[in-house]
Amino acid sequence: xxxxxxxxxxxxxxxxxxxxxxxxxxxxxxxxxxxxxxxxxxxxxxxxxxxxxxxxxxxxxxxxxxxxxxxxxxxxxxxxxxxxxxxxxxxxxxxxxxxxxxxxxxxxxxxxxxxxxxxxxxxxxxxxxxxxxxxxxxxxxxxxxxxxxxxxxxxxxxxxxxxxxxxxxxxxxxxxxxxxxxxxxxxxxxxxxxxxxxxxxxxxxxxxxx
Amino acid sequence: xxxxxxxxxxxxxxxxxxxxxxxxxxxxxxxxxxxxxxxxxxxxxxxxxxxxxxxxxxxxxxxxxxxxxxxxxxxxxxxxxxxxxxxxxxxxxxxxxxxxxxxxxxxxxxxxxxxxxxxxxxxxxxxxxxxxxxxxxxxxxxxxxxxxxxxxxxxxxxxxxxxxxxxxxxxxxxxxxxxxxxxxxxxxxxxxxxxxxxxxxxxxxxxxxxxxxxxxxxxxxxxxxxxxxxxxxxxxxxxxxxxxxxxx
Ligand code: SF4
Ligand code: SF4
Ligand code: FES
Numbered sequence: 209x210x211x212x213x214x215x216x217x218x219x220x221x222x223x224x225x226x227x228x229x230x231x232x233x234x235x236x237x238x239x240x241x242x243x244x245x246x247x248x249x250x251x252x253x254x255x256x257x258x259x260x261x262x263x264x265x266x267x268x269x270x271x272x273x274x275x276x277x278x279x280x281x282x283x284x285x286x287x288x289x290x291x292x293x294x295x296x297x298x299x300x301x302x303x304x305x306x307x308x309x310x311x312x313x314x315x316x317x318x319x320x321x322x323x324x325x326x327x328x329x330x331x332x333x334x335x336x337x338x339x340x341x342x343x344x345x346x347x348x349x350x351x352x353x354x355x356x357x358x359x360x361x362x363x364x365x366x367x368x369x370x371x372x373x374x375x376x377x378x379x380x381x382x383x384x385x386x387x388x389x390x391x392x393x394x395x396x397x398x399x400x401x402x403x404x405x406x407x408x409x410x411x412x413x414x415x416x417x418x
Numbered sequence: 419x420x421x422x423x424x425x426x427x428x429x430x431x432x433x434x435x436x437x438x439x440x441x442x443x444x445x446x447x448x449x450x451x452x453x454x455x456x457x458x459x460x461x462x463x464x465x466x467x468x469x470x471x472x473x474x475x476x477x478x479x480x481x482x483x484x485x486x487x488x489x490x491x492x493x494x495x496x497x498x499x500x501x502x503x504x505x506x507x508x509x510x511x512x513x514x515x516x517x518x519x520x521x522x523x524x525x526x527x528x529x530x531x532x533x534x535x536x537x538x539x540x541x542x543x544x545x546x547x548x549x550x551x552x553x554x555x556x557x558x559x560x561x562x563x564x565x566x567x568x569x570x571x572x573x574x575x576x577x578x579x580x581x582x583x584x585x586x587x588x589x590x591x592x593x594x595x596x597x598x599x600x601x602x603x604x605x606x607x608x609x610x611x612x613x614x615x616x617x618x619x620x621x622x623x624x625x626x627x628x629x630x631x632x633x634x635x636x637x638x639x640x641x642x643x644x645x646x647x648x649x650x651x652x653x654x655x656x657x658x659x660x661x662x663x664x665x666x
Contacts, residue, residue: 214659217620220627221656292582292629298494299580299633307582307631376630382653385646 223284224380226277227373234274235370236404243407246414250343253411261340270329282318289314310372313365320362327355347418356416363408371401421446424466424510425455427474430521433528437521440474441466441510452492452499452513453478456525475524483639486574490515490525496579496637499525516579518586532573535595538623539615543608554607561604568601568647570640577634577644589623593634593644596625600647603654616651616658625651 241260245253263269294308332338332345350356375397378384384393422443430437443466444458456476463473476499478488483501491514492502504511519527545551571594578584578592599615602608619625628648635645 213622214617214620214662216622217624217626217655217659221659288629291585291588291627293585294582295580295633299636301631301633301636303630303632303636304582307629310629379630379645379649380652382649382651382656385649385653387643387646390645390649 219284220288221380223281223288224373224377226281226284228377230273231277231281232370232374235366236400239404239407239411242411244411245343245418246410250414250418253414254343257340257342275325278321282314285311285314306372310369310376313369313372316362316365317369320358320366323358324362343415343418347415350412350416356412359412360409363405363412367401367405367408370404371397374400423450423455423504425459426510426512427459427524428512428514429474429524430515432523433520440471446504450504452490452502452504452507452511453481453488455504455511456499456513475522475526477526484572486572489574489576489579491517491579496576498574498576498639501639516575518579518581518584519575520586529573529575532575532578532592532594535591535623536573536598538591538618539595539599539602540611540618541595541598541602543602543605544611545607551607557606565601565604567642568597571597571601571642572640574639576637576639577642580633580637582631582633583627583629588627590627591619591623593628593638593648596628596651597642597644597647600651603651612654613658616655617662619651619655620659625655 241253241256244256260266289311292311294311296304296308327349328341328346332341336345338345350359375384375390375394378393378397379390384390423446425442425444427440427442428437429440442459442464444455444462447454453476456474460473463471465471476488476490478500479485480487481500483498486498488499489496490499491497492499493508493512496516499513513525515521515525516527516529519529519531522528573594575594577594577597581590581593584590584592596619599619603612603615625648630645632645635643638644
């Protein structure tokens with residue numbers, strides 16, 4: 209047998225792995241930190257942000273452990289999308305809907321993350337003399353209604369993409385094989401998704417009412 | 419039940435030509451299926467507007483849902499026309515050729531690509547050699563039972579037709595071939611080519627093209643647990659990948 213080429217396989221598994229580690233892990237961590245704003249109060253959120261900003265090599269980590277993986281995950285994801293033909297109009301099965309939504313929510317998430325990072329991570333470096341972002345700045349950001357709506361839509365899409373991606377990961381790596389295992393993992397992933405969603409939405413509430 | 423049935427058929431004169439629609443009305447008979455409708459149209463190929471046209475071409479063979487030859491898209495859903503009972507179908511009945519294969523004429527398609535996929539994954543037991551390979555090893559009835567599910571595949575193509583990842587232009591081998599790879603990799607005699615199959619499944623059009631939409635398992639008329647095979651092969655290809663990486 210000739211040397212087989214496993215590059216296509218590697219590319220797809222790499223994409224799926226990136227979605228979990230580090231992107232998904234960071235997403236969950238982000239939900240947790242944001243949730244502090246609601247569950248513990250703004251001071252704790254500010255403290256957590258200050259702590260994160262005190263981490264060594266922060267910019268390096270942000271670029272290479274978060275930024276680059278997200279971009280790679282997105283680019284390979286779009287490349288994969290080009291070659292499929294969604295068909296929920298013919299086969300409206302639950303899994304087929306999730307499959308289709310996984311693609312659309314991915315796109316929404318990319319747009320959301322791009323703008324979000326620009327507005328809340330980059331812009332204030334140049335327009336203010338803040339050293340680190342603070343809750344007051346974020347609360348002001350959410351004074352604009354469309355920022356609230358944008359956040360709501362973006363987080364909804366990203367959370368779905370995250371939870372469903374987690375489920376997919378189990379199948380793609382041959383962990384959840386049987387039908388029952390896949391149903392149970394669906395419940396677990398839904399629970400994780402709901403938890404993350406609650407944290408993000410609670411923080412949105414905290415910031416808009418601050 | 420009305421005494422006639424209205425049928426809309428997506429037709430095509432030959433490969434590469436523009437498809438067009440024609441409507442027919444055929445007399446209703448008890449326990450009719452889609453094949454009997456097509457036979458009726460063949461007998462009297464006159465459209466609802468009274469025009470005499472060339473009879474509609476279709477394929478069939480076993481008439482008991484075991485050969486897969488009569489597969490087409492019926493009311494938007496891919497299935498066998500011999501087992502599609504008119505009494506259970508909404509009217510008008512809409513017939514289209516399968517969506518993912520080149521049309522030969524009317525409802526007849528060319529499913530050669532499915533056989534090419536089976537070749538890619540060596541969907542057979544290699545018995546040719548210079549000496550007698552002897553009888554196969556014994557297997558547990560439970561094992562045999564589990565594998566038999568996959569042996570019922572008739573290469574009808576329903577699964578690939580409904581798979582969003584299987585496209586006309588693409589090279590994905592599709593769920594049927596994945597099911598067969600699983601079958602042969604676990605067959606006591608065919609498993610000796612397991613590594614070659616797994617390696618083939620990591621190449622272009624391999625298992626990574628599956629996007630987990632799981633339509634395949636929903637439309638398979640033989641209820642073959644395709645997604646289970648895919649998930650198992652996912653694990654097996656991953657293991658093979660690391661084996662190649664570390665030991666080769
Ligand atoms: S797996 Fe099922 S749907 Fe696919 S070709 Fe075989 S019998 Fe048909
Ligand atoms: S599970 Fe995979 S092979 Fe089956 S329909 Fe979905 S994408 Fe296609
Ligand atoms: S004619 Fe064989 S499956 Fe319908």
